[in-house]
Amino acid sequence: MRKLFSIFALLSLATGFVACETTEQTEDNKEYNVELTADKTAIVADGSDAATFTVKVDGKATTDDVMIICLNDNSVLEGNTFTTTTGGEYRFKASYKGFTSDTLAITATPTESPVPTVELSVDKGEIVADNTDTATFTVKVDGEDKSSEAKITVINYNSELESNSFATDVAGEFVFVANWDGVKSNEVKVVATAVETPVQKSLKIQSDVNRIKADGTEKATFTVLYGEDDVTADAEIYCTNHENVTVEGNTFSSTTVGSYSFRARYAGQTTGTAVSIDVYDPELVGKYEIGAIYEVNGVKGVIFAIKSDNNGNTYCYIFSLDEEDLQWSTKYEFCNCMSQRGDYNTNDPFDYFGMNIDDYPAFKWCKEHGEGWFLPSSTEMHWMWEMLTEGQRDFDAPSVAKYNAFIVENGGEPFCQTYYWSSNETSEDLVEVIAFMDDSVVCLDPKKDNVYTARAAYRFKVE
Numbered sequence: 001m002r003k004l005f006s007i008f009a010l011l012s013l014a015t016g017f018v019a020c021e022t023t024e025q026t027e028d029n030k031e032y033n034v035e036l037t038a039d040k041t042a043i044v045a046d047g048s049d050a051a052t053f054t055v056k057v058d059g060k061a062t063t064d065d066v067m068i069i070c071l072n073d074n075s076v077l078e079g080n081t082f083t084t085t086t087g088g089e090y091r092f093k094a095s096y097k098g099f100t101s102d103t104l105a106i107t108a109t110p111t112e113s114p115v116p117t118v119e120l121s122v123d124k125g126e127i128v129a130d131n132t133d134t135a136t137f138t139v140k141v142d143g144e145d146k147s148s149e150a151k152i153t154v155i156n157y158n159s160e161l162e163s164n165s166f167a168t169d170v171a172g173e174f175v176f177v178a179n180w181d182g183v184k185s186n187e188v189k190v191v192a193t194a195v196e197t198p199v200q201k202s203l204k205i206q207s208d209v210n211r212i213k214a215d216g217t218e219k220a221t222f223t224v225l226y227g228e229d230d231v232t233a234d235a236e237i238y239c240t241n242h243e244n245v246t247v248e249g250n251t252f253s254s255t256t257v258g259s260y261s262f263r264a265r266y267a268g269q270t271t272g273t274a275v276s277i278d279v280y281d282p283e284l285v286g287k288y289e290i291g292a293i294y295e296v297n298g299v300k301g302v303i304f305a306i307k308s309d310n311n312g313n314t315y316c317y318i319f320s321l322d323e324e325d326l327q328w329s330t331k332y333e334f335c336n337c338m339s340q341r342g343d344y345n346t347n348d349p350f351d352y353f354g355m356n357i358d359d360y361p362a363f364k365w366c367k368e369h370g371e372g373w374f375l376p377s378s379t380e381m382h383w384m385w386e387m388l389t390e391g392q393r394d395f396d397a398p399s400v401a402k403y404n405a406f407i408v409e410n411g412g413e414p415f416c417q418t419y420y421w422s423s424n425e426t427s428e429d430l431v432e433v434i435a436f437m438d439d440s441v442v443c444l445d446p447k448k449d450n451v452y453t454a455r456a457a458y459r460f461k462v463e
Contacts, residue, residue, distance in 0.1 A: 028262050028290040033058050036068070036094035036101035047085040055094040055101070056079070067095040084108045116141045120178040120185035121150070129192040137177040139164065139185065155187070156364040159228055168192050201227030205237065205264040205271045210391055211278045211290065211306065212439045216255040218273040220277045223250070224264040235266040242276055249263065254279045257308040275391065276383070278306055280314065284462060290387055291403060298370065299458055301408065305383040306462070313461060319376075319384055320369055320456035321412025328421055328448040332429040335360075362421050366456035376457040378422035381434040384455070388415055388436070395437050419444065419452045 035056040043049040055066045068077040073090040082090065087110030094101040119140045127133040139150035147164040154161065154177040166174070171194035179186035205224050212218040224235035232250050239245040240261045245254075247262070254260070284306070288294070294303050294316070301318030308314040324361040330336075335349040349355045350363070357364045366375045376384065390399040395417045404414035419433040426432060427461040434450055446452070 011360065021081055028307070032096055032099045034094050034096045034101040035059075035097045036092060036104045038092075040102060041105065042107045043083070044111055045084050045087040046111045047083055048372075050081040050083045051106045052081050053092070053094070053104075055096065057096050062096075067241045069093050070096060070376065083105060086110075092324060116180060117137070118150070118178055118180045118183050118185040120176065120188050122188050122190060124192045125189060126193060127167065128195060129169050129404070130195045131167050131337065134165050134167045135165045135190045137161075137166070137176065137178070137188070139180065141180050148182060149180075150185075153177055155180065166190060171195075179227060199227075201229075203266055203269040203271050204273065205235075205275050206391055207262075207275045207277060208406075210276060210386060211280055212253065213282045214255050214257045214279045215282055216253055219251045219253045221251050222247070222264070223277070224266060224267055224271075226269075229250055231266050231272070235264045237262055237264045242458050252277060257281055257312055257314065259307045259309070273393075276386070278308060280306055280308060284314070288316050288462060291406070299372070299460075301458060302410075302412075304387040304401075305380070308381075315459050316381065316462050317380065317457060317459045320366075320458075321407060321410060323413055323415070323453050323455045324362075324365050325451050326365055326421075326454050327451055328362050329360045330449055331359050332448060334428045335425060362454040365454055367454045369458075372460070373456045373458050375421060375423040375454060378424045378432045378434060380457055381420055381422045384457075385434060385436055393438075415455075416453060421444070421452050421454045 032330075037054050037056070039054075040050045040051050043051050044149075049441065053068050054061055055063065055068065063080065068080060069075070070077065070082075070089075071093060077092075082092070084090070087108050090106045090108060092104045121138045121140075123136045123138075125135075127135050137147060137152055138145065139147045140153065141150070148357075150164075152161045153159070153176065154166075155177055157174065166176070168174070171192050174190045174192065176188045176190065194240060203224070203226050205222055207223075208221045222232065222237050223230065224232045224237065226235075237250060239247070239249040239252075240263055242258070242260055245252075245260065252260070252262070256279060258279055260277045260279060262277065263271045263274050265271075287304055288303060290303050290306060292303050292358050294301055299318070302319050303316055304319050305317040306314060307317065333355075335353070335355065350357050350360075350367075358366065363375050366373050377395065385393065388400055388403055389395070389397040390397070400415065407414055415436060417437045419435055419437075422432045422434055424432045425448075426445050429447055431448050433444050433446055435444070
C-alpha cells in the first residue's frame, strides 16, 4: 500500500485532508489497508445505470473519512455511486487517512440513440397541374412538428423540395419521402391531374360543288361547321377576292366567269381555309372535265382544276400520272419562288438567275416531263388536294380511293397519305409542303434538303 501525496494538491479540501492524515499518521504511526470494490465494473452510459462502491479499511466497510476519487479528472465522488452519459473507461481509487486503494476501472458503454419516428403527411393527395394548386406536407419527428426543417424529396423525380409545399405544371404521380437526421419517413403520393382546357372547335366552310356555270342559275351551296355543329344559319359567309359579291343565305351564283374564294365568320372566329368556286363558261361543258384524262400532243395527265382569271382567261391544270420522292434542293439559297406563280416561279431561277437545275431534284424531275411541266405552287397543290377529296380535305374521303383507282387504271401511281412539295419558299432553307392527310391543308416549313413527294403539273389556256 502506498500513500497519496500530490493527487490532492489540486483541491483545497484535499490539502486539508492530507495535512490531517499526516498528523494522524505521526500520532499513531499506523498504516491502513484500504480496499475499493464495486457491485459491477460495467455500466451503460445512460445517466441512470450506476456502479455502487464499497470501501473497506482493514477489512471493515466504512464511509467515515473515506474519499472516492475519479482519476480521469481528479474529481471526488459525492456519495458512493457513479453514473455517466459519456462512454469510456473510468479509473477510481479510495483514500483513507492518506492511504489509497488499488485502482478500480469502471467501463461505461455508450447507449444507442433511439431511432426517431418520422411521419410524413399531406393535406391533399390530388392537385391540378396548373402551378398554383398546392399540396402542403407535414413532417413530425416523434410527434413534434419539423415540417420547416426536414428534407422532403420527390423520389421518382430525384429532386428536393425547397419548402414543405408542392405545385407543378406537369401531370402525373409524384412520390415523396421526408428525411430527418438520416431517418426516412413513410412514402406519400400526390397525383397532379392535367388542366382541363376547353375544347377549341375549328371553324370551316364547305361547298357542295367547286364549279358552277356562269349562267346565273347554277348554284354553289355552302355549309359552315363549328366543330361538328352546323352553324350555317348563324354564320357570315363572304367573298374574299371580289368586291360587291354577296352571298344570299348560303348559296352563290354568277354570270361572270372567274375564280371566287369564300370564307365564313362565327363566334369571333374566321375559317382558316377558304373554299374556291370556279365560275366557268357553259360552252366548256363536255370539253374539259375535272377528274378526266387529258392527252394532247404528248402531254398526258388528270385535270385537277379549271380556273378563270378576272380578265376572262380560263386555264386548265393537269397533274402527272407519276410521282417521286426527292429533295427540294441540295443547298440552301433563296430562289425567289413566290406564292401563286405556278410554272413561272418554277422556271425563273433557272431561266434568268443561272442556277444549276441539278441542285434542285424536285424541280428537275418535274421539268423532265417536258416543255411546260413544273413543280406546282402551294396554291396549285391546294387545288389538287381539293379535287382529290372533292372538297372534304380528308384522305379517307371516298373520292380519294375512286381517283386513285382511276389513276392506276391509266398506268399511273396513286396519291399517298404524305407531304407533297410545293415550289414556295419561306426562307433560304425552308419551303412549304402540303399535307395530303387530314381535315385541312397543312402548310409546314421543312428543310429544303428533306425528302418528300413531288407531283408535276402542267397548265394550258382554254381557247
